[in-house]
Amino acid sequence: MFDGFSEVLLILVVVLMLFGSKEIPDIARFLGKTMAQLKNASNELKSEIQNSAKDSGLDINEITGGISEEINKAKDGMNKMMNPTDNIDLGFQNPIDKVKEDIESITGPIKRQR
Incomplete structure (x- = not known):
């Protein structure tokens, strides 16, 4: 509905109107x-x-360390799901770049004509 800036601006305007400068x-x-x-x-x-x-003899770091590792594993799994191209071999990208360079070298930069 709102982006961050507009929400802050709206709140500032309301505060200014309610309380004065x-x-x-x-x-x-x-x-x-x-x-x-x-x-x-x-x-x-x-x-x-x-x-x-x-x-009492407990080591908090030992207790929370396992939780931190599980959280990091979950984050890594979510990143892999959200960015599937990280796991895919992009061997075809190099030939595409070569063709792109060939086309650019033949045509040169395209300028807009008026």
Whole structure:
């Protein structure tokens, strides 16, 4: 429906109409501080989980390593399905390029006539 730029532009126009130009820097500052607090809280939670696992003798990297490998295998499989030409031998491409070069050398660049 919308592409990324038009959605952002629409949101900015609505925010400008609702809050006015004087309030936008305060809102942006508040959102920045809130995002920083959320990031710090998630990092603290992550380190707390890792420390708890280390204290109990579990290796988080060993547990999540298998999951990461499976995710990478799934990504590779999807890439192969989406780009089937990567798996096909393109031995015919070289003769096609040769013919293309021959045609270009015979005709030269084609110019539009008025």
